Amino acid sequence: MIKKDDRNEKQLISHIWGVVARDNHMSGWGGASGGYSRCAWALDSYEKAEYFKRWVDSRSEMKYVNIVDLRTYRAPRGTAHFHIYVVDRDDHNGMKGYKS
16 A cells, blocks of 8 residues: 655644545556555544535545544555545635635
8 A cells, every 4th residue: 555644744744634535536547557556634633624525525536534643553455545635724625615
């Protein structure tokens, strides 16, 4: 499995909540050839992850969307590519309207 984690050293500690999904559009080709493409968006609070999950749920290509603890999460068998993105600012599309 190819794994790419965009978090820096500080974010590995602060951004532990992940909204994880299987990306049906990217699965089966490119970096995910022969398997599934999964992605996660790392956030610094469970409350923000709950809010952000609504945006991921609204994307038709994203399936099996869940909130996980990235410190213990292991991608399921069959995952060929797993990319962790960082949601570090409230101006991300998935955080529009969020009131902290």
